[in-house]
Amino acid sequence: MADRKLRWEFLGRPTPFPFKILDKLGQKAFAKEHGADVPATLAVFDAAEIAADKSALRSHLARCSSDFVLKPVHGYQNKQAFAVRGGAHDLLRNKSFDVNAAADVIAADDEFSSYMVEELLADERGDAAPSRLPVDFKFWCFGPTIAHVTIMVSRERRGEGYTVAVADCDESFTPQPTWCALPTSAESGLVELVPLPLKPLCWDHMVATARRLGAAVGAFARIDIYATPRGAVFGEFQLLFDLVDWNDRADAAIRTMWRGRDGAG
Known part of the structure; x- marks a missing residue:
């Protein structure tokens, strides 16, 4: 191994x-x-895009379903990941999903360069x-x-x-x-x-x-x-x-x- x-x-x-x-x-x-x-892939974008304009994340998510997973394309162990039900609840953190806070996390990310949004399975x-x-x-x-x-x-x-x-x-x-x-x-x-x-x-x-x-x-x-x-x-x-x-x-x-x-x- x-x-x-x-x-x-x-x-x-x-x-x-x-x-x-x-x-x-x-x-x-x-x-x-x-x-x-x-799972269906709903969006793919660069972290640099969000760093340049944090409102871009809201625009990407507006085109997705309300049940989604937002995560790095090359991520692991749920780092910088969000699993959202109904557009409002972050299941990984057990609290309300804050799109502005998520944009801050992505904008400050110096490990992962690209992110994706996919459907949250039922x-x-x-x-x-x-x-x-x-x-x-x-x-x-x-x-x-x-x-x-x-x-x-x-x-x-x-x-x-x-x-x-x-x-x-x-x-x-x-x-x-x-x-x-x-x-x-x-x-x-x-x-x-x-x-x-x-x-x-x-x-x-x-x-x-x-x-x-x-x-x-x-x-x-x-x-x-x-x-x-x-x-x-x-x-x-x-x-x-x-x-x-x-x-x-x-x-x-x-x-x-x-x-x-x-x-x-």
Whole structure:
């Protein structure tokens, strides 16, 4: 894993896939090319445009739906991201969305040069609380083989930190011991283990999508997929990891299943 990260991130060596590792637009295009449904892209713009005229962000958002995600094109870990429901509530911060404050964040950004707006997905059953993010199913894949599924049932802001409710299963939706590391610092995010949610009606579609994308990407990857009213929808690939991303049980399984230089043979 360390060798792969060194080659890809620092040495710029070729990867098994055609997109840049953190490029959300490239990931979506790749997933769509391989038969996956993806969230609609509503706008793309440079941070420099907002720095020059902060009102430009309001103009971009006026042409989008009221349920949207605003984030850097090459972002990670929800940095500088906003998930907005009804044009008014920022789900990531659990407070009212302030377009002027968002413009200030983007204008001052010295890390990400471009931003995108995409649709905020709805949960399949339509019964999720509107103040919560859609449930995120993370498929750990070695090529077409699904080793584990981590389900981010909810993510709630608590003071200066946040709490993530997590459940784990296999591709048959049978409960499994968690692969999550369990931090104890609210700043890094507290993890609560919870029972499995209801099995998605489109579970077979989600599994088939994960297998197909895992085979196509050609490397060990964690693939985010959402259960929506229109079926399985791709979220993103995670291809760079640190050891803090999983616990000892996961580490042992990953070492056992790893094949070749990049994990998928």
